[in-house]
Amino acid sequence: MERKNCFSHSSKSNLAWGKRNKGHASTRIVVFFKLKFCNVKNLMIDFKDCSVRRRIMKRKLAVVASTFSVLAMLLAGCGGSGFSSENSPTSGSLTSDKTKGLNILIASSGDPETKAVKKAVQDWATKNDRKVTVSVASDINQQLSQGFASGSPADVFYLAPDQLAGYASSGSLLAYGDQISNRDDYYPSLLQSLTYKGKLYAIPKDVSTLQLVINTDMWSAAGLTASDYPKTWAQLENVAKKLTTSSHVGLSFSPQYARVGTFMAQAGGGLVNAKGTKATANSEQSLKGLTEVKKLIASGSTAFSSDLGTGWGGEAFGTGKAAMTIEGNWILGSLAADYPSVKYKVIALPSGPAGKGTMQFTNGWGIAEDSPDQKGAVSLVKYLTSESVIMEFAKAFGIMPGNSKFAADWEKEYPQQAPFIDGLKYAIGVPAAKGASTVVSDFDSQLAQLKNTEPKAILDKTQTNLEAIYK
Amino acid sequence: MFAKTDTESTGNDFVPYAPKKIKHAKEQLSAWLFCAPMLIILGVFLVIPIIMALWVSFSDWTGRGNPFSAGVHFIGVGNYESVLTTPGLAQSDFGTAIRNNAWYTLLVVPLQTLLSLLLAVMLNRRILKARSFFRTAFYFPSVTSSVAITVLWLFLFGSTGSINAVLSWFGVKGPNWFNDPRGLLQILLAHLGVSRGPSALTQHGLLGISWWDWLAGPSVAMFAIILMVIFTTSGTFMLMFIAALQSIGEGTEEAAIMDGANAWQRLWHVTVPQLKPTIFTVVTLGIIGTWQVFDQIYTGTKGGPSKTTLTPAYLSYSAAFDNQEWGQGAAISFILFVIIVVMTWIQRQIMKDRKMSRRKIAYYEALKSETRGLRHVSASQLSSSANASGRGEDHHE
Numbered sequence: 001m002e003r004k005n006c007f008s009h010s011s012k013s014n015l016a017w018g019k020r021n022k023g024h025a026s027t028r029i030v031v032f033f034k035l036k037f038c039n040v041k042n043l044m045i046d047f048k049d050c051s052v053r054r055r056i057m058k059r060k061l062a063v064v065a066s067t068f069s070v071l072a073m074l075l076a077g078c079g080g081s082g083f084s085s086e087n088s089p090t091s092g093s094l095t096s097d098k099t100k101g102l103n104i105l106i107a108s109s110g111d112p113e114t115k116a117v118k119k120a121v122q123d124w125a126t127k128n129d130r131k132v133t134v135s136v137a138s139d140i141n142q143q144l145s146q147g148f149a150s151g152s153p154a155d156v157f158y159l160a161p162d163q164l165a166g167y168a169s170s171g172s173l174l175a176y177g178d179q180i181s182n183r184d185d186y187y188p189s190l191l192q193s194l195t196y197k198g199k200l201y202a203i204p205k206d207v208s209t210l211q212l213v214i215n216t217d218m219w220s221a222a223g224l225t226a227s228d229y230p231k232t233w234a235q236l237e238n239v240a241k242k243l244t245t246s247s248h249v250g251l252s253f254s255p256q257y258a259r260v261g262t263f264m265a266q267a268g269g270g271l272v273n274a275k276g277t278k279a280t281a282n283s284e285q286s287l288k289g290l291t292e293v294k295k296l297i298a299s300g301s302t303a304f305s306s307d308l309g310t311g312w313g314g315e316a317f318g319t320g321k322a323a324m325t326i327e328g329n330w331i332l333g334s335l336a337a338d339y340p341s342v343k344y345k346v347i348a349l350p351s352g353p354a355g356k357g358t359m360q361f362t363n364g365w366g367i368a369e370d371s372p373d374q375k376g377a378v379s380l381v382k383y384l385t386s387e388s389v390i391m392e393f394a395k396a397f398g399i400m401p402g403n404s405k406f407a408a409d410w411e412k413e414y415p416q417q418a419p420f421i422d423g424l425k426y427a428i429g430v431p432a433a434k435g436a437s438t439v440v441s442d443f444d445s446q447l448a449q450l451k452n453t454e455p456k457a458i459l460d461k462t463q464t465n466l467e468a469i470y471k
Numbered sequence: 472m473f474a475k476t477d478t479e480s481t482g483n484d485f486v487p488y489a490p491k492k493i494k495h496a497k498e499q500l501s502a503w504l505f506c507a508p509m510l511i512i513l514g515v516f517l518v519i520p521i522i523m524a525l526w527v528s529f530s531d532w533t534g535r536g537n538p539f540s541a542g543v544h545f546i547g548v549g550n551y552e553s554v555l556t557t558p559g560l561a562q563s564d565f566g567t568a569i570r571n572n573a574w575y576t577l578l579v580v581p582l583q584t585l586l587s588l589l590l591a592v593m594l595n596r597r598i599l600k601a602r603s604f605f606r607t608a609f610y611f612p613s614v615t616s617s618v619a620i621t622v623l624w625l626f627l628f629g630s631t632g633s634i635n636a637v638l639s640w641f642g643v644k645g646p647n648w649f650n651d652p653r654g655l656l657q658i659l660l661a662h663l664g665v666s667r668g669p670s671a672l673t674q675h676g677l678l679g680i681s682w683w684d685w686l687a688g689p690s691v692a693m694f695a696i697i698l699m700v701i702f703t704t705s706g707t708f709m710l711m712f713i714a715a716l717q718s719i720g721e722g723t724e725e726a727a728i729m730d731g732a733n734a735w736q737r738l739w740h741v742t743v744p745q746l747k748p749t750i751f752t753v754v755t756l757g758i759i760g761t762w763q764v765f766d767q768i769y770t771g772t773k774g775g776p777s778k779t780t781l782t783p784a785y786l787s788y789s790a791a792f793d794n795q796e797w798g799q800g801a802a803i804s805f806i807l808f809v810i811i812v813v814m815t816w817i818q819r820q821i822m823k824d825r826k827m828s829r830r831k832i833a834y835y836e837a838l839k840s841e842t843r844g845l846r847h848v849s850a851s852q853l854s855s856s857a858n859a860s861g862r863g864e865d866h867h868e
Contacts, residue, residue, distance in 0.1 A: 142792045148535045166795030170533030306650045306776070309630025438560055438794050445777040448652060465560045 094179075097372035101131030102380060105147075105154035107140040109330070109397060110337075116396035117384075124383045130376055148172040151370055155377045159202045159366030161193040165434035167366070168196040174367040175199035179378050185405045192276060193429045194364045202364025203385050204402030206393070208328040209360045209423030210262055212350075216343045218243055218323040230350040233266070233292055240301035243323035250301040252322030253313040255447040257440050258430060259326050261359045264289030265428045266352025271440065271466060272431045279466035281443075282459040288353060290455040297451060306448065318342055328361065329420040333398045348419045360427035362402055431466070439465040528801035534791070550798035554806065558679060561790075561799060566678025567778050568786045569810075572762060574689040575782070576814075578697050579704075580757040584750065587705040591712030592738060606713070613706035621771045624699045625649065648695050652777035654687025655694060690779035696767050704760065708753045715749035716742070751822050755815055762811050783807045 104121055108114040118134045125132040135154070137143045141163060147153030148167065159167075167173050177183060177200025183191065186204055194202040212230075222242045230236040240250030253259040257271060264270050269285030272278060280286060296302035303322070310316040313325035318339030325331070326349065335342055349358055365381040367374060383389060387409070390401045394410060400421055401410055411418055431440060442465060446458045523538055531546045532538045554565045590609055594602055612620065627633050628648035635645030653661075660666070667673070668683030676682050689697060719742070727741045743750070765784040768774060774781035774789070783803055791800030827835075 145534055145792050145795070151536055163793075163795075166534075170535040170795065172535045307647065309647055309650070435794060435796075438564075442560055442564075442778075445652075445775065448650070448775075448777050468559055 094174075094176075094374035094378065095372055096375035098130060098376065100372050101133065102156060102371075102373060102376055103154040104132060104134045104380075105137050105140065105143060105157040106134065107158050108136045109333070112333075113393075113397040116393055120384055120389050120392065121380065124380050128376070128379065130373075132380075147368070148370070153368040153370055155368055155371040155373065156380055157366050157368075158205065159194075159364045161362060161364070161432040162430060162437040162440070164194060164201055164364070164366075165196050165432060165436075168199075168201050169434055172369055173201045174369045174371065174374055174377075175201050176367055176374070176378050176381070177201065177203075180382065182403070182405075185403050187402060187404055187424055189274075189360065189424075189427065189429055190362045190402045193362060193432045202366045203381055204362045205365050205385070206390075206399035207360055207362045207402040207424065208330060208400060209420050209427050210259065210326050210328050210349070210358045211419045211423060212347050213317060213325050213327055213331060214345050214347060215317065215320070215323045216345050218248070218320075219345075222323075229347050232350050233352055236350045237296060237299065237301070240296065240324065241299065244301045248320055249303045249308070249322050251296065251324045251326075252303050252305050252308055252310075252316040253326040254311075255304040255306060255450070256444040257447070258359060258361070259313065260290065260293050260447060261428065261430070262326060262349055262357060263292050263352065265357030265359060265426075266349070266354060267292070267357075268352070268354030270428050271443070271462065272433075272436075272470065274428065276429070276432060277470065279463055279470045281463040281466055282456070285354065287455060287459055290450075290459060292352070294450055294455055304448065304450075317344075329398060329400055329417055332417065346417060346419050348422065356426045358423040358427045360424060360429055362429075433469050435469045436466070439469065524801045524804065527797055528805050530798060532797050534795050534797045546798070550802035551806070554799055554802055555678070561796075563679030564778070564781065564786060565783070565803060565806075566676075566680035567684075568781045568783045569678065570680055570685050570687075571689065571693060571779060572764070572782045575693060575697060575700075575764065576758060576761040578689065578694075579700050579761045580754060582697075583701045583705045583708060583757060584753050586701060587708035587753065588712050588743075588746070588750075590705060590709040591716055592742065594709070595713055595716045606710075609709055610706040612703040615703070617703065617766045618770045620699060620703055621767050624695065625771060628695045646691055649692045649772060650776050651691035652779050654684075654690055654779075656686060656688030658691075659688075690776070692772055692776055693780050696764075696771065696780060699767065700761075700764070704757075708757070711749055711753060712746065715746050719745050747822070751819075754818055754822070758814050758818060759811055762807060762814070783810075 190204045243250035264286045267285045267289040271281045273280050305313050305316040308316045308321045313327045314331045314334050316322040317325040367377045393399050443462045530543050532543045553561050630647040638645040672683040673681045727737045768785040772780040787800045787803040790796045
């Protein structure tokens with residue numbers, strides 16, 4: 001017994017003290033030697049090198065200082081070469097340095113678009129004896145921003161209206177609107193969304209509108225005919241309910257202003273007024289539109305595409321999770337490529353209390369202020385927006401022209417898409433002021449919770465945010 | 472003649488020393504030469520950009536041309552104000568991002584530290600077969616691209632993904648993971664019948680976010696990302712713990728076994744205290760890494776659903792590149808820097824070795840002297856038993 005106790009005591013202390021007690025004599029000697037050796041060595045160094053050390057320290061300081069001065073020089077050099085420091089705004093006269101060639105940056109929807117744009121640009125280059133490079137951006141906002149910051153941006157590029165104000169206010173864009181003679185042929189609402197402080201910064205590349213796409217098989221399966229195409233909100237509610245089964249909903253679209261806004265437009269509202277000068281997010285009309293969306297969703301006949309586990313309305317429609325969707329003309333290409341077996345028809349969206357309403361989207365051709373060959377760039381844009389090229393693009397990747405003069409020809413060629421081009425007569429755009437895109441994406445993020453939120457609360461918050469921009 | 476020999480002799484005396492001196496200087500020079508590429512690279516790609524970003528955060532730079540050019544003005548702390556104090560979208564977005572990231576850090580850091588520690592302890596056991604296989608398997612997610620893993624995760628947690636398929640076998644209808652913006656704590660409270668917070672929490676807040684929303688917990692989507700990050704990073708930290716475990720040695724462990732400590736006691740009272748420096752490193756790296764989370768958000772959710780996976784690092788990027796608010800973007804990144812420094816400092820203070828209390832010192836002293844006494848006794852016993860050899864092993868006092 002005694003022995004056991006004694007043992008446990010000693011090992012307990014071992015535990016508490018770790019290795020210290022285990023090392024005994026031999027370790028202690030080694031440690032002693034190490035200490036002694038080190039001390040002697042240190043002493044010797046101190047004795048010998050006292051002055052040397054001081055000198056070394058001085059030299060080190062000098063080297064560090066010189067390194068920093070070199071860095072500073074590099075920094076200054078950056079200003080000269082890497083970044084363009086002198087940006088004298090060209091007033092009136094355009095630059096025309098043909099030696100460098102033109103860089104074109106596009107955000108392509110896929111191979112057909114890339115090929116068609118490359119071909120058109122190359123055609124222009126051979127005619128005008130220039131060098132051109134077409135690049136497809138993976139993230140066009142980021143790549144454009146990098147270009148503008150470095151002073152050597154792409155010369156010609158796709159430009160979204162919600163990005164335009166930001167770039168234009170920093171002077172990165174060339175306001176070449178007055179160089180375009182046929183600018184009045186474009187739909188005025190399109191030009192307005194590409195205008196900043198009275199100057200037109202881009203010519204519409206194409207335009208899209210939203211309409212109602214219906215699955216004809218599901219339509220007839222529900223016992224509906226062509227006479228049942230909804231003309232009013234009440235009829236829409238009715239057919240959506242009839243089309244809803246256990247396997248799919250009647251109507252689906254993504255929870256974003258760029259879809260929900262159609263209802264607000266049909267009620268005569270929108271996030272901003274028609275001229276894009278005043279925030280009208282919580283107006284009575286806008287509230288009516290959003291309340292209708294909430295009503296549809298609450299009835300169970302309508303669901304947001306994200307609630308169906310799909311990325312957008314087209315996917316919900318193509319995979320048969322919804323019988324109707326609200327989408328733009330780009331859905332046709334996607335349906336043909338990904339869901340070729342789905343039979344569909346495009347019809348006009350129903351009218352609301354204020355009549356017909358839809359939304360339009362456009363992309364413009366932007367030209368960089370820093371481009372060494374602005375003249376060539378303008379000429380290229382003129383060529384890319386000419387009728388033959390536009391019709392070629394329409395055939396290749398299904399765009400709709402923003403030029404009203406081409407509309408008749410286009411409609412003749414694509415009669416099944418007539419509702420889309422008709423929509424341009426009564427469509428509203430997305431807010432395009434600087435900072436508006438953040439507000440719209442905040443609105444979108446609130447829409448996802450529409451089920452559990454009052455429409456008024458969402459619109460009031462958006463109104464406050466918009467009023468900070470539209471003062 | 473004499474003089475010559477004299478100088479010769481003195482020269483001879485100094486010859487071994489003098490060239491050495493010159494060589495020393497040369498070494499200095501060549502050392503700097505060898506360091507120069509790294510210094511220049513660090514300067515150009517790290518020091519200068521940081522200085523530039525700091526300047527941008529105090530300026531009205533619009534993203535065009537050189538931030539140091541004449542057209543860019545110093546505007547004081549305006550950018551910081553719009554993010555921190557001016558009520559508006561910029562402030563509430565920043566508040567949301569901080570809220571999300573705080574929950575993310577709060578969950579990721581302890582969980583990944585614990586998991587990696589447990590993995591390391593398990594893999595460090597001699598008895599385990601195919602140790603190197605498991606080591607590779609657990610480390611594998613760390614070397615795989617985070618983008619690839621994010622995409623895989625999106626598939627797994629999709630509304631019709633594998634996770635929900637497995638859940639459906641048990642009759643559970645899985646949530647639409649990456650589309651559910653509700654906070655986990657609020658979901659729990661909703662189950663208990665509380666769907667609205669008390670007005671004390673909903674009426675007041677910080678950074679444009681009400682306290683009720685601060686306390687909502689991570690959203691389901693954020694939780695999925697949290698799981699993913701723990702899965703990918705614990706391998707790296709496991710490796711650090713394995714290295715630390717191997718340097719500990721087996722002496723203490725054996726002593727503890729002899730003392731009759733069970734596996735759990737050995738882990739908590741013997742192994743973990745000795746791993747303290749490594750735990751410190753892992754937690755520090757964890758805090759820094761979690762506050763900088765970006766790729767999973769950029770490739771995965773882009774801040775959605777309803778901004779519940781928005782993080783300051785991603786917000787800084789989108790403010791600059793998508794909204795052309797370069798000053799705000801830079802300001803956010805410097806606020807993030809301050810947050811990281813402060814959090815790391817706090818963690819250092821918490822984990823610092825404290826001075827032992829007087830009572831504890833006295834206790835250990837008593838133990839020590841007791842042990843000495845016992846040693847003395849046992850030594851005398853030993854000698855007495857040696858003297859009286861043949862008396863047998865069991866001896867009594």
